[in-house]
Amino acid sequence: MDFALIMFVALVITGVIWLLDSLFFKSKRPKDAKLPVLTEYAKSFFPVILAVFMLRSFLVEPFKIPSGSMLPTLLVGDFILVNKYTYGIRLPIINKKIIDVRAPEKGDVMVFRYPKDPSLDYIKRVVGVPGDTVTYRNKRLTINGKPLATQKDGTYNYVGRGLNYVTTEQYKEQLGQHLHTIITQPGRPSIDLSQVDSQFPYRENCDYNDEGFTCKVPQGYYFMMGDNRDDSTDSRYWGFVPDRNIVGRAFMVWWNFDHLKRIGHMIE
Missing domain, CATH: 2.10.109.10 (Umud Fragment, subunit A)
Structure with a gap:
């Protein structure tokens, strides 16, 4: 599979998880509650994947x-x-x-x-x-x-x-x-x-x-x-x-x- 496509799929998945959590689930959690593991990983990796994807796609x-x-x-x-x-x-x-x-x-x-x-x-x-x-x-x-x-x-x-x-x-x-x-x-x-x-x-x-x-x-x-x-x-x-x-x-x-x-x- 094309690496750019893999990066794009990973970008979409982590972005959607982060977005859903921000719109729907965050408000329902106690303020002192820990982030779900999946959400924590998505929020951590999304900016990195986005930066790499943009760099490889449009610059170098x-x-x-x-x-x-x-x-x-x-x-x-x-x-x-x-x-x-x-x-x-x-x-x-x-x-x-x-x-x-x-x-x-x-x-x-x-x-x-x-x-x-x-x-x-x-x-x-x-x-x-x-x-x-x-x-x-x-x-x-x-x-x-x-x-x-x-x-x-x-x-x-x-x-x-x-x-x-x-x-x-x-x-x-x-x-x-x-x-x-x-x-x-x-x-x-x-x-x-x-x-x-x-x-x-x-x-x-x-x-x-x-x-x-x-x-x-x-x-x-x-x-x-x-x-x-x-x-x-x-x-x-x-x-x-x-x-x-x-x-x-x-x-x-x-x-x-x-x-x-x-x-x-x-x-x-």
Whole structure:
């Protein structure tokens, strides 16, 4: 069950108990009588639950990075903070936008609800906004016909799935206002065509071949990719992210048990 929904249910239950006691039962108790246990718990927890619910729903929400798809920008085990109002104020639970602030920009690291299963939260980098033409061929990203500026930046090694040791080539990439690091694995294809969903919405906007793909981003949607380009399941495979699925912009690592130096690291 969605954590926000659990918080909302707890908020309603404790609030109703407190309200009923204030309106009906309080006046019937002797002044020196102790509060019923249930009422005492409700009055104690309601303000706390309300504060946490409001904070997570409208300001900042914590998430934990479960995979290496955003290496080296985000490490497995990073606990990150996500700004919930950067892209607009949304009603909790139903995620409906009620106040517009700004649209996601190319290069933003964004948390969103996975289009094929909205109960799951994913994190990737925005590489295409509505109207953009995104091309990725031979490990090179091109937006609207202009190849992104990249610069070789050595190698990056990490322990991958199955505890195998992976050696990658590391690059600095300029995407919009963001200068960030990406990695690619020599010898791996730009895309595994066998893993591409053939029925995602606006699939006709994309053209695939053995060298890569070109996709035209429809209005109201975004194209997402992981910084670990050859080990990321992203928009290449399951399609565009609708605006209604946006959760917020990731901006800081606040904890990592294995890498304490990352505490306070700002996400670019």
